[in-house]
Amino acid sequence: MTADRSAIDSAFEALVTVRRGQTGQILDLFAVPDRFERFSCAYGDLLLDFSKTAISQEALKRLLDLAAAAQVETQREAMFAGDHINLTEDRAVLHTALRERSGDPLPVDGIDVQPGIEETLQRLSAFASGVRDGRIAGARGHAFTDVVNIGIGGSDLGPAMVTGALAPYHDGPRCHFVSNVDGAHIADLLKRLDPISTLFIVASKTFTTVETMCNAATARAFIAGALGEEAVGAHFAAVSTARDQVAAFGIAAERTFGFWDWVGGRYSVWSAVGLPVMIAIGPDRFGEFLAGAAAMDAHFRSAPLDQNLPVLFALVGLWHRNVCSYPSRAIIPYDQRLARLPAYLQQLDMESNGKSVTRDGQKTARATGPIVWGEPGTNAQHAFFQLLHQGTDIVPVEFLVAAEGHEPELRNHQDLLVANCLAQSEALMRGRSLEQAAAQLAAKGLAEEEVARLAPHRVFPGDRPSVTIAYAVLDPFTLGRIIALYEHRVFVEAAVWDINAFDQWGVELGKELATQFLPAMTGAPLPAGTSPSTAGLLAHLKGLAQA
Ligand SMILES: O=P(O)(O)OC[C@H]1O[C@](O)(CO)[C@@H](O)[C@@H]1O
Numbered sequence: 001m002t003a004d005r006s007a008i009d010s011a012f013e014a015l016v017t018v019r020r021g022q023t024g025q026i027l028d029l030f031a032v033p034d035r036f037e038r039f040s041c042a043y044g045d046l047l048l049d050f051s052k053t054a055i056s057q058e059a060l061k062r063l064l065d066l067a068a069a070a071q072v073e074t075q076r077e078a079m080f081a082g083d084h085i086n087l088t089e090d091r092a093v094l095h096t097a098l099r100e101r102s103g104d105p106l107p108v109d110g111i112d113v114q115p116g117i118e119e120t121l122q123r124l125s126a127f128a129s130g131v132r133d134g135r136i137a138g139a140r141g142h143a144f145t146d147v148v149n150i151g152i153g154g155s156d157l158g159p160a161m162v163t164g165a166l167a168p169y170h171d172g173p174r175c176h177f178v179s180n181v182d183g184a185h186i187a188d189l190l191k192r193l194d195p196i197s198t199l200f201i202v203a204s205k206t207f208t209t210v211e212t213m214c215n216a217a218t219a220r221a222f223i224a225g226a227l228g229e230e231a232v233g234a235h236f237a238a239v240s241t242a243r244d245q246v247a248a249f250g251i252a253a254e255r256t257f258g259f260w261d262w263v264g265g266r267y268s269v270w271s272a273v274g275l276p277v278m279i280a281i282g283p284d285r286f287g288e289f290l291a292g293a294a295a296m297d298a299h300f301r302s303a304p305l306d307q308n309l310p311v312l313f314a315l316v317g318l319w320h321r322n323v324c325s326y327p328s329r330a331i332i333p334y335d336q337r338l339a340r341l342p343a344y345l346q347q348l349d350m351e352s353n354g355k356s357v358t359r360d361g362q363k364t365a366r367a368t369g370p371i372v373w374g375e376p377g378t379n380a381q382h383a384f385f386q387l388l389h390q391g392t393d394i395v396p397v398e399f400l401v402a403a404e405g406h407e408p409e410l411r412n413h414q415d416l417l418v419a420n421c422l423a424q425s426e427a428l429m430r431g432r433s434l435e436q437a438a439a440q441l442a443a444k445g446l447a448e449e450e451v452a453r454l455a456p457h458r459v460f461p462g463d464r465p466s467v468t469i470a471y472a473v474l475d476p477f478t479l480g481r482i483i484a485l486y487e488h489r490v491f492v493e494a495a496v497w498d499i500n501a502f503d504q505w506g507v508e509l510g511k512e513l514a515t516q517f518l519p520a521m522t523g524a525p526l527p528a529g530t531s532p533s534t535a536g537l538l539a540h541l542k543g544l545a546q547a
Pocket residue numbers: 152153154155203204205206207208209212265266351504507
């Protein structure tokens with residue numbers, strides 16, 4: 001479908017005009033008594049609060065006009081219907097089908113994909129259950145105590161993040177994740193593992209990714225060296241769309257779990273890529289995780305735009321990126337088990353929306369995906385919150401926080417955690433004036449000149465925006481809802497920017513050059529045209545390696 005660029009441009013112009021006309025601060029917007037109610041949106045216990053942004057009633061209205069101008073609803077239906085919206089790869093985008101359990105037929109290119117999804121899920125459940133209860137065991141009959149997922153990008157970040165997030169639900173074997181081609185990653189893990197009770201899952205959509213193939217070969221040698229070549233089959237499973245390559249590696253068809261080209265790597269945790277999660281928490285809990293995402297899908301599809309969490313979340317993102325020109329967004333989960341969420345969202349958001357051309361190949365009219373980064377609170381407070389509060393750049397923050405932890409006996413920890421989370425968003429918005437800083441110092445009895453010297457350092461400009469996502473508890477259902485919320489937010493932002501969120505050509509050039517440079521590591525000349533800087537660096541490193 002073709003976006004109506006002029007309607008989108010007009011909607012953005014109207015927003016810029018609103019922004020220019022704003023005189024007060026975020027705090028002043030709370031003069032409207034029900035601002036919190038009006039600028040937050042709940043889906044069950046999951047609340048998105050965006051009242052601590054500079055979005056006024058007028059701005060919100062214009063943002064909703066922007067969504068209408070971009071025909072977000074039409075674009076959304078094209079995705080759910082299985083249209084080939086990934087234009088550069090000529091593919092449908094249907095990760096949502098993986099969690100849709102109604103059983104209704106879903107034709108893609110004339111073929112119903114639901115039976116294949118169901119069959120794969122049944123096979124995954126049987127395999128995961130077998131590994132969990134020891135019916136599927138190693139070559140010498142030992143139950144698996146450790147499962148190692150070998151994958152990278154979407155074949156690593158999703159299962160690694162979700163497995164960590166749902167640690168309280170683990171009742172299966174220990175799960176580990178190896179992604180980096182740096183041999184240190186796998187070597188440090190293998191030292192701690194007993195081959196006799198270790199299962200490797202090689203996860204790669206393409207089964208050609210260099211890092212994954214290199215790590216898989218090392219893992220294979222680990223098993224073959226310890227237990228013999230004939231043991232390899234019992235200690236490996238694969239997740240891939242490339243069944244031929246999997247077979248060539250030596251993994252049997254019954255231990256190969258497929259998915260489809262309409263599932264992008266960074267959207268694949270709902271597919272067989274989620275196998276380590278299923279082994280860790282069991283098929284039933286994995287089903288709850290899928291159900292959470294399906295619930296968010298249904299909400300995204302049916303809620304009016306002004307009550308639609310992913311749409312509102314995206315509009316806040318567009319406001320910050322395009323109207324306020326903020327270059328990044330920070331993800332700060334006040335939930336230690338979501339420690340890998342920022343990394344997961346970096347791929348989801350930046351690989352999807354880090355684009356400079358529109359769907360028809362024209363240069364984009366405005367800035368697209370921001371830099372996404374973050375760390376869990378409260379640790380982040382003691383690292384980079386200084387800059388968030390007093391630095392010269394404004395970074396909109398996205399806080400995530402649960403009402404309950406999983407440790408009722410540590411309620412005092414949860415109280416401290418929640419209080420800190422709320423305090424940070426309040427402090428970012430409220431700030432502290434020079435007068436207030438001076439008054440505080442004077443109240444401590446400091447001399448006048450000391451007050452004047454120190455007070456400027458204690459000023460907080462305030463007026464810094466944040467969004468808070470609050471929920472009851474981080475269970476599988478809620479985690480599913482949160483990830484789907486972010487996925488659809490990325491979708492809506494891309495729809496407005498008129499970019500393809502589902503390809504990733506930007507990762508190719510570096511891969512190509514690495515392939516060309518590899519022979520030079522063992523003496524061949526570097527390809528013609530390689531810069532003197534790169535040639536100099538290689539010579540330096542080789543000199544050091546030989547020393
Ligand atoms: O699953 P594969 O094919 O090994 O790819 C891994 C990752 O590599 C990328 O293609 C590019 O980095 C990602 O999109 C993907 O998640």
